[in-house]
Amino acid sequence: MEKKEFKPFIPANKVMPELTVTSIILGLILAVVFGAANAYLGLRVGMTISASIPAAVISMGIIRVIMKRNSILENNMVQTIGSAGESLAAGAIFTIPALFMWAAESSSVAVPSFWNIAIIALFGGILGVLFMIPLRNALIVKEHGVLPFPEGTACAEVLLAGEEGGHKTKIVFSGLGIAALYKFITDGIKLFPSEIAWKIKSLKTGFGLDVLPALTGVGYICGLKISSYIFAGGVLGWFVLIPAISLFGGESLIAPGTSLIGEMGADSIWSTYIRYIGAGAVAAGGIFSLIKSLPLIISTFGKAIKGFGKSSESSERTEKDMPMIFVLGGSLVIALLIWLVPSIPVPFLGALLIVVFGFFFATVSSRMVGLVGSSNNPISGMIIATLLIVTLALKAAGFEGYSGMASAICIGTIVSIVTAMAGDTSQDLKTGYIVGATPIKQQIGEILGAVVAAIAIGGIMYLLNSAWGFGSAELPAPQATLMKLVVEGVMGGTLPWGLIVCGVGIAVVIEILGIPVLPFAVGLYLPIYLSAPIFIGGLIRWFIENRKSAKSEEEKKEAADNGVLYCSGMIAGEGLIGILLAVFAVIPMGNGSLADKINLGLPLGNIGSLIFFGLIIASIFYFSFKKDKK
Numbered sequence: 001m002e003k004k005e006f007k008p009f010i011p012a013n014k015v016m017p018e019l020t021v022t023s024i025i026l027g028l029i030l031a032v033v034f035g036a037a038n039a040y041l042g043l044r045v046g047m048t049i050s051a052s053i054p055a056a057v058i059s060m061g062i063i064r065v066i067m068k069r070n071s072i073l074e075n076n077m078v079q080t081i082g083s084a085g086e087s088l089a090a091g092a093i094f095t096i097p098a099l100f101m102w103a104a105e106s107s108s109v110a111v112p113s114f115w116n117i118a119i120i121a122l123f124g125g126i127l128g129v130l131f132m133i134p135l136r137n138a139l140i141v142k143e144h145g146v147l148p149f150p151e152g153t154a155c156a157e158v159l160l161a162g163e164e165g166g167h168k169t170k171i172v173f174s175g176l177g178i179a180a181l182y183k184f185i186t187d188g189i190k191l192f193p194s195e196i197a198w199k200i201k202s203l204k205t206g207f208g209l210d211v212l213p214a215l216t217g218v219g220y221i222c223g224l225k226i227s228s229y230i231f232a233g234g235v236l237g238w239f240v241l242i243p244a245i246s247l248f249g250g251e252s253l254i255a256p257g258t259s260l261i262g263e264m265g266a267d268s269i270w271s272t273y274i275r276y277i278g279a280g281a282v283a284a285g286g287i288f289s290l291i292k293s294l295p296l297i298i299s300t301f302g303k304a305i306k307g308f309g310k311s312s313e314s315s316e317r318t319e320k321d322m323p324m325i326f327v328l329g330g331s332l333v334i335a336l337l338i339w340l341v342p343s344i345p346v347p348f349l350g351a352l353l354i355v356v357f358g359f360f361f362a363t364v365s366s367r368m369v370g371l372v373g374s375s376n377n378p379i380s381g382m383i384i385a386t387l388l389i390v391t392l393a394l395k396a397a398g399f400e401g402y403s404g405m406a407s408a409i410c411i412g413t414i415v416s417i418v419t420a421m422a423g424d425t426s427q428d429l430k431t432g433y434i435v436g437a438t439p440i441k442q443q444i445g446e447i448l449g450a451v452v453a454a455i456a457i458g459g460i461m462y463l464l465n466s467a468w469g470f471g472s473a474e475l476p477a478p479q480a481t482l483m484k485l486v487v488e489g490v491m492g493g494t495l496p497w498g499l500i501v502c503g504v505g506i507a508v509v510i511e512i513l514g515i516p517v518l519p520f521a522v523g524l525y526l527p528i529y530l531s532a533p534i535f536i537g538g539l540i541r542w543f544i545e546n547r548k549s550a551k552s553e554e555e556k557k558e559a560a561d562n563g564v565l566y567c568s569g570m571i572a573g574e575g576l577i578g579i580l581l582a583v584f585a586v587i588p589m590g591n592g593s594l595a596d597k598i599n600l601g602l603p604l605g606n607i608g609s610l611i612f613f614g615l616i617i618a619s620i621f622y623f624s625f626k627k628d629k630k
Contacts, residue, residue: 006144006145008433008435009160009434009436010072010437011436012318013316013317015317016071016072016073016074017071017073017074018071018074018437019444019445020077022063022069022074023059023063023074023077023081024077024081024445027077027078027079027080027081027448027449028081028448028449028452030051030055030059030079030081030085031081031082031083031084031086031449031452031453032085032453033085033572034051034085034086034089034572035088035089036460036575037571037572037573037575037576038085038090038575039089039092039093039575040460040464040579041214041218041575042090043097043470043475043476043480044214044474044476044530045214045215045476045526045534046476046526051083052082052151052428053079053154053158054172054569055079055082055083056155056159057158057169057171058078058169059082060159060169061169061170063075063078065169072159072160072435073435073438076432076435077441077442077445079159080428080442080445080446081449082449083424083427083449084125084129084421084424084425084445084446084448085453085456086424087420087423087424088124088417088421088450088453088454088457089453089457089460090379091128091379091418091420091421092121092124092416092417092461093480094379094380094413094416094479094483095409095413095416096120096413096461096480097461097475097477097480097484098483099111100465100469100470101471101477102402102406114458116343116458117457117458117461118455118457118458119341119344120410120413120414121453121454121457121458122450122455123338124413124416124417125417125450125453126334126450126451127334127335127358127362127417127421128358128418128420128421128422128425129421129422129446129447130327130331130334131359131362131363131418131422132362132366132421132425132429133321133322133327133443134324134327135363135366135426136321136439137321139366139426140426140429140433141433144433149430151369151427152426152427152430152431153430153434155431156431156435160434168562171562171565171626174566174569175213175217175565175566175567175568175572175573175623176570176572176576177569178573179213179217179574179577179616180574180577182212182213182612182616183573183574183577183581186212186609187581188581188595188598189598189600190599191600191603191604191608192211192603192604192605192608193605193606193609194210194211194212195208195209195210195529196209196211196606197529199266203239203242203246204246204266205243205266206238206266207532208528208532209529209532209536210532211533211616212533212574213570214574214575215533216533216536216537216540217537217568217570218567218571219533219535219537219539220541220564221541221564221568221571222534222537222538223538223541224539224541224542226519226538227537228535228538229516229520230519230522230523230526231534231535231538232520233278233521233522233523233525233526234523234527234530235528236524237274237524238266241274242266242269242274245261245273246262246264246269249261250262256273256276257272257273273499274524275481276485276499276500276503277500277503277506277524278503278522278526279481279482279500279503280500280501280503280504280506281506281507281517281520281521281525282380282518282521282522282525283384283500283503283504284503284507284517285380285510285511285516285518285520285521287384287385288507288517318433318436318438319439320438320439320440322443322444331355335352335355336351338351338354344410345403345407346407346410346411347397347399347407349393350390350410350411353411354411354415354418357389357411357415358414361382361386361415362421362422364419365379365420365422366422366425368423369423369426369427370426370430379416379419380479382415383412383415383419383483384482384483386411386415386416387409387486388486388490390411391404391405391408391486391490392490394408395490395491400491401491404491408487412483421450424446425443425446428442429443460579463579463586466585467582467583467585467586467595468582468585476527478525478526482525503521503524506524533613540617541560544556544559544560544563545560559625562625562626563620563624566620566623567620570616581595
């Protein structure tokens with residue numbers, strides 16, 4: 001009944017340009033851009049951003065303002081394709097770096113090839129789209145008005161307010177350009193250090209922050225509450241646990257450490273002990289999220305199975321999905337290829353587990369993002385649960401050692417990408433449902449975005465690993481390191497379980513207090529240098545949303561929304577320059593690399609870092625309050 005009452009912005013009987021050459025090319029470019037930026041951001045801090053709204057704004061700025069084309073469906077197609085790259089990258093960084101880290105630890109283990117990574121990502125991306133298609137009618141159409149789909153609805157509102165595209169596009173591109181220049185100055189020519197730190201000798205610990213725009217942007221987008229939880233985790237680690245270990249450890253040698261605690265600095269104690277406590281807290285937080293979602297998961301799966309594949313018999317444009325024979329046939333072919341392709345170390349049991357876990361979590365993810373949004377979708381908990389069960393199953397079936405662990409990570413990678421892509425597809429289809437897009441064209445767009453992003457992510461992974469190495473200070477790859485620890489712990493029993501259990505205990509306390517465990521645990525797991533600027537970004541957002549000088553709530557909302565767009569641009573700009581600097585780092589020149597040659601050796605020190613960081617903070621305020629002259 002609700003479906004009949006709802007009228008999309010573009011009626012079903014009206015045909016407008018949608019899946020055009022322009023929308024495909026622009027969408028694919030944005031898929032690579034935001035995919036690369038999200039990969040870099042996720043590998044650095046373990047968090048990613050949604051690219052749908054920035055992609056929609058950039059699309060309107062280029063198509064509507066520059067090219068003078070007026071089709072909301074074409075704009076929607078650009079963001080549909082573009083956001084696919086961001087989601088695929090977000091799913092890939094959870095697990096794939098573990099394969100590189102194992103190769104770095106053992107000379108007998110080969111680094112995964114570019115094509116291996118691309119094929120694994122491609123299979124996961126396409127399966128994620130295909131698994132969600134039969135659920136569209138049940139989740140998007142039948143439950144319209146019931147499931148809010150926060151990001152999908154917000155993106156539709158941005159598209160419907162297309163006349164603001166010129167002003168808002170300038171904000172996004174301003175953030176991109178300023179952050180790109182800033183990143184090049186600090187980490188390229190190294191005019192000032194991007195990380196500043198102070199030792200606190202009385203506590204035998206330290207404090208510092210990365211003065212980078214992307215981290216502050218992440219905090220702004222997350223808001224004060226989430227960024228506070230993240231920073232609180234960092235405070236526990238660096239101002240409680242590290243001083244306590246230093247105080248009580250004294251001259252002791254405690255595994256897994258190889259040095260006397262009294263001789264270890266704060267960074268060394270963090271990497272040796274706190275990281276494992278944080279890993280236990282993150283794993284417990286993910287599982288808690290999954291357990292709390294179980295009633296919803298069970299009801300969701302039941303409803304989805306009942307409505308599986310059922311679509312309206314209407315021949316209207318806005319009701320046309322990809323044919324079910326293609327969905328089922330394509331899913332079967334990909335499952336067989338996962339088993340048969342020699343370069344993918346997944347046995348028949350693994351391919352079967354991918355189909356089971358993939359479809360189950362695709363269903364869960366599609367509904368979860370409809371209820372609570374993509375940012376609260378417990379993907380990490382789903383992947384930890386998958387890896388635990390898959391690793392146990394492979395070990396019981398005789399797949400042990402590195403081959404068993406690599407197989408578990410490949411299975412986890414595909415399931416992770418399936419889960420992320422299914423959630424993104426459902427948000428995009430919701431946006432399309434509101435504006436009146438053609439579902440089958442959006443589904444084709446999602447697959448196109450997944451194909452190009454899969455090829456790009458292979459190159460990006462290889463490039464970043466060659467430049468700095470996963471697990472390094474430049475690229476800690478926190479999520480992938482956690483997944484690596486989980487698989488190693490189950491397969492070989494090598495985890496320091498005492499530290500892991502301490503982390504679980506902390507997570508239990510946080511859960512009892514009613515505080516969201518995952519953001520707090522991520523803050524405990526990350527160095528405080530990363531959580532501090534995230535907290536600063538949250539404070540900026542809080543000030544903008546609560547300032548008393550604003551004339552109305554609408555003015556506060558507009559300023560906050562402008563800040564989100566500017567910070568999204570900053571994150572993309574820094575990520576792109578991070579990729580560019582990685583290219584410079586692997587280009588040989590003389591006795592070093594091109595990255596060494598552009599280093600001017602003019603360090604301004606901590607004072608210079610604080611001054612430039614202050615300018616970045618000032619720029620956020622400026623563009624948040626900036627009015628459209630029109």
